[in-house]
Amino acid sequence: MKIAYPHLLNFFKEKPSLEELSDKLLQLGHEHEIEGDIIDLEITPNRGDCLSLKGIARDLNYFYKAELDRDTYEGDIPKLDFSFQNKAKDLCPNISFVEIEIDGSISGYKPYLENYFKDLKINKNNFFTDVSNYLAYETGQPTHCYDASKINDTLVLEKRNKKEKFKTLLGSEIELEGDNLVFTIGGVAVDLAGTMGDESTACNNKTTKVLVECAYFKPEEILGKARQYNLTSEAAYKFERGVDYLAQESVLRRFLAIVSDHTKIKSLSMHSEQNKTDLQQINFDSNKLNSILGTNINEKDQLKYLESLGFKNCKSMMVPSHRSDLEHTNDLAEEVARMVGYDNIAAESLALGIKVKSMEQSLEEKCKNLFVSHGFFEVINMPFTTEESESSISVDNSIDKQRAKLRTNLINSLKNNLAYNQNRQKDSIKFFEIADIYTKASQEKRMAALVNGRSNKNFKEFNAQLDYAYLKGLLNTIAYELLGEGLTYSHDSCDEYEFFEHITFKGKDIGGIGKLNNNLVDSKSKTPVFAFEISLDGLNLSEKKIEKTSDFPAIFRDISMSIDNPEVLKELSDKLTESVKKMSLIKESFIFDYFENKKLNIMKVGYRFKFQTEDKSLTDKEVDGLMKVLTDKALSINGVNIEGL
Amino acid sequence: MTAPKDIFLPSLDRELGSIHPINQVKDQLTELLKSFGFEVAEGPEVETEEYNFDMLNIPASHPAREMHDTFYVDNKNKLLRTHTSPVQVRCMLKDQPPLAFISPGKVYRKDDDSTHLPMFHQIEGLYVDENVNFAQLKDLMYKICHSLFGETTKLRFRPSYFPFTEPSAEVDVLFGDKWLEILGCGVVNPKVLENCKIDSSKYSGLAFGLGIERIAMLKYGVNDIRDFYKSNLDFLRQFK
Numbered sequence: 060m061k062i063a064y065p066h067l068l069n070f071f072k073e074k075p076s077l078e079e080l081s082d083k084l085l086q087l088g089h090e091h092e093i094e095g096d097i098i099d100l101e102i103t104p105n106r107g108d109c110l111s112l113k114g115i116a117r118d119l120n121y122f123y124k125a126e127l128d129r130d131t132y133e134g135d136i137p138k139l140d141f142s143f144q145n146k147a148k149d150l151c152p153n154i155s156f157v158e159i160e161i162d163g164s165i166s167g168y169k170p171y172l173e174n175y176f177k178d179l180k181i182n183k184n185n186f187f188t189d190v191s192n193y194l195a196y197e198t199g200q201p202t203h204c205y206d207a208s209k210i211n212d213t214l215v216l217e218k219r220n221k222k223e224k225f226k227t228l229l230g231s232e233i234e235l236e237g238d239n240l241v242f243t244i245g246g247v248a249v250d251l252a253g254t255m256g257d258e259s260t261a262c263n264n265k266t267t268k269v270l271v272e273c274a275y276f277k278p279e280e281i282l283g284k285a286r287q288y289n290l291t292s293e294a295a296y297k298f299e300r301g302v303d304y305l306a307q308e309s310v311l312r313r314f315l316a317i318v319s320d321h322t323k324i325k326s327l328s329m330h331s332e333q334n335k336t337d338l339q340q341i342n343f344d345s346n347k348l349n350s351i352l353g354t355n356i357n358e359k360d361q362l363k364y365l366e367s368l369g370f371k372n373c374k375s376m377m378v379p380s381h382r383s384d385l386e387h388t389n390d391l392a393e394e395v396a397r398m399v400g401y402d403n404i405a406a407e408s409l410a411l412g413i414k415v416k417s418m419e420q421s422l423e424e425k426c427k428n429l430f431v432s433h434g435f436f437e438v439i440n441m442p443f444t445t446e447e448s449e450s451s452i453s454v455d456n457s458i459d460k461q462r463a464k465l466r467t468n469l470i471n472s473l474k475n476n477l478a479y480n481q482n483r484q485k486d487s488i489k490f491f492e493i494a495d496i497y498t499k500a501s502q503e504k505r506m507a508a509l510v511n512g513r514s515n516k517n518f519k520e521f522n523a524q525l526d527y528a529y530l531k532g533l534l535n536t537i538a539y540e541l542l543g544e545g546l547t548y549s550h551d552s553c554d555e556y557e558f559f560e561h562i563t564f565k566g567k568d569i570g571g572i573g574k575l576n577n578n579l580v581d582s583k584s585k586t587p588v589f590a591f592e593i594s595l596d597g598l599n600l601s602e603k604k605i606e607k608t609s610d611f612p613a614i615f616r617d618i619s620m621s622i623d624n625p626e627v628l629k630e631l632s633d634k635l636t637e638s639v640k641k642m643s644l645i646k647e648s649f650i651f652d653y654f655e656n657k658k659l660n661i662m663k664v665g666y667r668f669k670f671q672t673e674d675k676s677l678t679d680k681e682v683d684g685l686m687k688v689l690t691d692k693a694l695s696i697n698g699v700n701i702e703g704l
Numbered sequence: 705m706t707a708p709k710d711i712f713l714p715s716l717d718r719e720l721g722s723i724h725p726i727n728q729v730k731d732q733l734t735e736l737l738k739s740f741g742f743e744v745a746e747g748p749e750v751e752t753e754e755y756n757f758d759m760l761n762i763p764a765s766h767p768a769r770e771m772h773d774t775f776y777v778d779n780k781n782k783l784l785r786t787h788t789s790p791v792q793v794r795c796m797l798k799d800q801p802p803l804a805f806i807s808p809g810k811v812y813r814k815d816d817d818s819t820h821l822p823m824f825h826q827i828e829g830l831y832v833d834e835n836v837n838f839a840q841l842k843d844l845m846y847k848i849c850h851s852l853f854g855e856t857t858k859l860r861f862r863p864s865y866f867p868f869t870e871p872s873a874e875v876d877v878l879f880g881d882k883w884l885e886i887l888g889c890g891v892v893n894p895k896v897l898e899n900c901k902i903d904s905s906k907y908s909g910l911a912f913g914l915g916i917e918r919i920a921m922l923k924y925g926v927n928d929i930r931d932f933y934k935s936n937l938d939f940l941r942q943f944k
Contacts, residue, residue, distance in 0.1 A: 085862055086863075090874075105865045105867075279764055286770070350837060351837060351891055352837060352839065352871070353838050354838075387870075387895075389870035389891060389894060392838075393863065396863070396871050397871075402860060404861075405839060406839055406840075406846055408840075408843055409841075411831060411833075427727075431720060431722060434718060434720060436724075437721070438724060439724050439726060439727070440935070441821075442749075454776070455776040455779060456814065457775070458814065479935060480935070483936070483937075488937065489721060495748075495749055499778075502748055515716075515718050517715075518716075
């Protein structure tokens with residue numbers, strides 16, 4: 060909301076500088092920018108009462124002694140003889156009308172009215188509308204002007220659900236639909252209440268007899284109407300935030316005063332309905348107020364601050380009718396704090412009487428650290444997507460069609476990240492993401508990783524490509540090192556992957572890993588892309604048990620085997636793993652060598668086993684016995700040979 | 705003795721990756737607040753109106769509840785949380801005071817321009833106990849801001865409006881000659897405590913919330929918020 064500094068000064072006995080005023084406005088919570096003499100205020104949504112010159116002056120009253128009363132028409136006003144039916148008293152409890160007839164000649168505007176248009180660079184319209192607009196600026200209360208000569212039947216205020224065309228006074232045509240609070244004449248809507256009137260009853264420069272309506276509408280009834288019909292309405296903005304529910308008659312008297320300031324009034328009459336008159340009351344407890352703020356402000360000062368804002372202390376605190384945002388002692392505390400200045404309240408040392416239960420890293424944190432140490436970059440993606448699946452949740456009011464669904468996996472986001480970087484000549488990419496995935500059926504924390512391109516930027520690894528074994532190895536590292544147990548893989552087919560394996564952990568399907576189908580990556584690069592995605596739900600860090608270490612020497616044994624196809628390798632690996640689990644003397648085993656001759660279709664694999672015990676030095680005989688069990692197990696598989704045996 | 709050949713070979717340098725800069729800031733803030741005594745709590749991003757608005761005293765007439773500000777999903781039965789405060793509601797419903805929780809996470813608002821994104825990150829904190837007051841809230845805000853931006857950082861508190869706190873404040877930090885809004889905070893509105901079955905005549909609370917992207921932009925000198933979400937390797941490499 061823009062106000063002009065000189066206009067505001069008219070309300071004060073003291074004349075603060077613009078800079079001083081600016082500081083006070085900020086202290087009171089009215090953020091603003093200043094350009095020349097214009098103060099552009101960002102009023103918080105709860106302070107509808109400050110959307111006017113008078114409202115701001117009232118808030119500054121304590122500092123500069125505001126003179127809030129403007130000239131109003133003080134004479135007796137005859138009762139308006141017109142037919143009005145309020146069928147929505149619960150939505151509009153207070154409403155007043157004044158009918159004014161003037162002699163038709165306006166020679167020019169008085170300085171206060173002229174300067175409003177000039178200083179704020181606002182276009183004039185017609186006399187009555189101009190007065191109405193100025194009055195909203197001055198008092199914060201919108202009024203609506205009907206050309207009285209065009210009101211030829213009962214004016215009805217009603218909430219109704221009727222689809223109808225409505226041409227606004229600004230000339231735009233809209234179609235009303237759903238429930239709307241409207242003023243109607245002869246069943247036709249002539250005013251979308253609190254938002255905008257129609258063209259057929261609008262005033263123009265020839266209007267000499269006006270019916271001015273001034274109402275209090277419940278904010279929730281007006282909220283969103285202007286936006287719904289794509290209208291720009293200052294009135295709706297004010298009603299949405301709440302206007303003074305007792306100001307209607309006095310605002311119309313001010314309207315009359317301004318009119319009579321400019322021309323001769325031939326006749327005037329008024330109609331008023333007031334159904335909401337009780338003031339809100341809040342129990343005032345000075346001690347409680349201090350305990351909320353952590354201050355020691357004496358009661359007299361507290362009352363002084365509150366009374367400067369229009370509160371009246373009569374047993375309990377009577378809240379002025381322009382403040383619809385106050386309900387309890389905390390609200391009063393905020394009012395006092397604003398007057399004192401938040402910056403003037405001393406901080407009081409706070410020590411939380413609560414101890415943190417755990418400072419240990421979570422599985423998620425440990426996984427992240429592992430990824431980072433292996434050169435992976437974490438990405439964060441928006442959850443919105445265009446991809447639709449049966450389980451995807453739809454966004455009812457999406458920004459656009461491309462973001463109308465919530466993603467059901469992380470891999471597709473990583474593929475987009477890959478394409479973005481491949482298209483920018485990145486030839487070594489390692490990404491991971493951990494995020495919650497929401498589907499119609501479930502909510503799940505997932506972790507996904509993707510690799511593509513060169514292994515590393517050093518002379519040994521530059522020409523090596525990131526491959527399936529690399530990614531699977533990383534996943535196995537997470538399983539063995541963090542979860543304390545291995546994963547199980549089972550080959551399957553999947554449209555998105557050239558090859559794919561399901562991953563299970565402790566018998567539960569947790570995700571999959573594979574080589575992505577390059578045709579589904581939006582990039583010209585066709586280097587292989589490998590990815591996995593698993594659910595982290597139900598996975599926990601393994602409990603660390605520290606075992607006694609042995610001071611006795613270890614014995615190492617290696618065996619090299621040749622095999623003739625990859626499936627034999629899987630069987631060999633499974634059988635050896637099973638056997639090793641049963642041999643407590645084997646402390647470690649791993650593949651130390653692997654060679655593949657594609658031409659001869661031969662693979663060679665070397666296993667190393669570490670034997671050790673805590674209570675003695677092992678003998679060759681003991682170790683040889685166990686090695687024989689292992690070699691026999693290996694040789695029992697068709698297609699496995701051990702050279703030298 | 706001649707030196708071995710390996711000494712003259714180039715070393716096998718390997719590149720480290722990095723945690724996303726937003727998560728780095730989030731983690732730093734989380735660690736800081738944990739050191740003050742706060743416990744981390746998490747909750748769903750797809751929420752109900754009850755937890756996201758009603759319980760937090762955000763009335764039906766509040767502009768935030770309009771379709772242009774909030775993403776509604778599943779035929780308006782649910783929404784994408786607009787703040788992490790619903791997590792705190794869940795914490796308050798679960799336990800009785802004293803309570804001290806922080807809830808870091810993703811939140812959603814229907815915005816998409818050079819300074820706003822439809823998804824961003826917040827970290828919100830809540831402390832409920834007997835005799836908690838605004839002056840103590842100020843102390844905590846000083847501690848947080850001084851930890852983030854240095855001991856000599858100047859702060860400014862000014863009144864603001866959040867339906868779930870009363871009094872409410874915005875905290876500005878002076879950078880050069882410019883005040884920048886850093887966080888929002890306030891004394892928990894007694895109605896929120898009552899909604900969460902906490903006796904507001906016995907207990908009071910303080911709450912605060914920081915936008916993580918804003919802190920990250922200031923910390924790293926990033927001018928365009930969208931840079932965080934392009935997943936550009938050249939950008940991410942700078943946050944090792």
